[in-house]
Amino acid sequence: MSELNTPGTAVPLEQSPIAPKPPGRIRQALDSDIVYSYTRSPVTIIASIIALLLILMAVFAPLIAPYNPFNPASLNLMDGFTPPNSTSFSGNYFALGTDHQGRDVLSTIMYGLRVSLFVGALATLFAMAIGISLGLAAGYNGGTLDAVIMRIADIQLSFPAILIALLIFGIARGLIPPSQQEGAAVWVLIVAIGLSNWAQFARTVRGATMVERQKDYVSAARIMGVHPIVILVRHVLPNVMGPVLVIATIGLALAIIEEATLSFLGVGVPPTQPSLGTLIRIGQQFLFSGEWWILLFPAITLILLALSVNLLGDWLRDALNPKLR
Amino acid sequence: MSAPLLDVRHLSRRFDVSKPWLNRVIERIPRVHVRAVDDVSFEIAKGETFALVGESGSGKSTIARLIVGLLKPSDGEIIFDGKSLARGLKGAEARRLRRRFQMIFQDPFASLNPRWRVTEIVAEPLKVFNTHKSDRERRKRVGELLSLVGLSPEDGAKFPHQFSGGQRQRVAIARALAANPEFIVCDEPTSALDVSVQAQILNLMKDLQAEFGLTYVFISHNLSVVRHMANRIGVLYLGRLVEVAPSHDLFARPQHPYTRMLLDAVPDVEMTGRRRKKVEGEIPSPLNPPSGCAFNPRCPFANERCRIEVPALKPWRGQPVACHGIEEGRIPDGPAQPIASVTAP
CATH class of the missing domain: 3.40.50.300 (P-loop containing nucleotide triphosphate hydrolases)
Incomplete structure (x- = not known):
């Protein structure tokens, strides 16, 4: 310090009190307007309860499911097509009936939710990671990098996401040896859905970053010589996260539906590990022969899941937009 | 000269x-x-x-x-x-x-990060230039600086939007002075x-x-x-x-x-x-x-x-x-x- 000969190194106000420590993140969160707006919106409360119940069902499926539908030893083909709320040929009770193999529909839904939520959540996180990094880089640097990233995003957004996912899925199929395809299917699905959704995040983050980087608090950090990556992570990112959270919630619902669509088309998860989409695909084969429950219950679950997550996203968008208050 | x-x-x-x-x-x-x-x-x-x-x-x-x-x-x-x-x-x-060298900006509503508390804002140069190593030392220095510009050390726990324009400019001055420019x-x-x-x-x-x-x-x-x-x-x-x-x-x-x-x-x-x-x-x-x-x-x-x-x-x-x-x-x-x-x- 002394070699700089900086004026004012000795500050005379020795006895001044220490600045207090900022309160913890939890106190901060509970005091926020978000919590207030949540408690004032009954639709959001109901949606969040439904979403929470479905997530709990998925997480604790092995503990609470009445049967293990994927253990061939416990299956009895004679129990097939048992209608809902009835006792089967072998004397077991099935609340939501069984499918053609005698698997309990309620249990398959719980296990299917697990796969759907896992794929949806990881795919959204993957899309967020790519989209946020590319969006920050494009918005902060501008110029050629920005142009290249955003043109790629534009091209990708001009195709339906499902088409991109199908394409990526097909390429991955060709690259992975057939013996490992079954194990890798879930991961390929996550990557395919993630890569088909990153552009939304990149666009939003880029726009918000371009606004933030012009502000003087970023200039102040630049004058001090703070590394651009530190500026992006500590200064810019917290200020662009609002819109990102909204897209992430709605994106989760979209990813779940996308996964269901791919599985319905038969290119998603393998039938040994069915998701809600796979269950719906199986169910629609029996719709016209009168076994409606095999299709209906997984479909209702998917609708409930997508709808509740979507409603949460809508609420979050309004809650974070000060102009709508 | x-x-x-x-x-x-x-x-x-x-x-x-x-x-x-x-x-x-x-x-x-x-x-x-x-x-x-x-x-x-x-x-x-x-x-x-x-x-x-x-x-x-x-x-x-x-x-x-x-x-x-x-x-x-x-x-x-x-x-x-x-x-x-x-x-x-x-x-x-x-x-x-x-x-x-440091800079004080025109618009005190844009020169302070709205997501940071005043303590964190004023302590940023102390961290960047590593003049005050521990969190306690930094908060002590922030307290001194806030008193120096006519604010109270307790204000460090607030967010920038809780201040008026003049007070925000005081915070910006405190940040500019933090590393003894x-x-x-x-x-x-x-x-x-x-x-x-x-x-x-x-x-x-x-x-x-x-x-x-x-x-x-x-x-x-x-x-x-x-x-x-x-x-x-x-x-x-x-x-x-x-x-x-x-x-x-x-x-x-x-x-x-x-x-x-x-x-x-x-x-x-x-x-x-x-x-x-x-x-x-x-x-x-x-x-x-x-x-x-x-x-x-x-x-x-x-x-x-x-x-x-x-x-x-x-x-x-x-x-x-x-x-x-x-x-x-x-x-x-x-x-x-x-x-x-x-x-x-």
């Missing part, structure tokens, strides 16, 4: 304001550049306040951003304490130099504030200057503020310095016709009854600057030479002025009298 703390030599900055490449190709238009700052030179001694004044678009803020390194100069040199800043700073040398660039620090608060902030800045021996570059369009703060004043017109003079001389004996026009435009609160000429015309577009002296379309003394030849900044009675009329002795002396007499009824 000893070696200046800051020496700006022939500083220029052009901005590329061309349309996108595709438009240029299709519409067959060339690239377009704006000369925001054009061949500006000045020196600032340690401990003084050098003010840059000028209308909107005269390049004041661009010079501020060039000095602190937010923009790279197109031409020229910025020498801070014998070391050139314009070449770009690197490594440990950069860290040492950066610690010695010697040199502070103030880009219109009071123009976003209420008049009643402006004086408080200006006096605070003067007190801090006296206490810590700070050197200020003070950028403003407000001549009364500049008169209060500055030792020396540089008048900018369309990116060029037209006159540099000690504060007292500039107000007592303005030379350049533009300076006279600016002084005439200052509201006369004391009602001296002095005759005045209203400011005529506007600053021309820097995209299409007039030939010769940039001020010639608005100058009552302009002649043929002024419309052709760009005047250089030459010493005239000890203070540099860029005007053919002054140099030739065409323009009479005296505080703004010639201009006032033009409109005398």
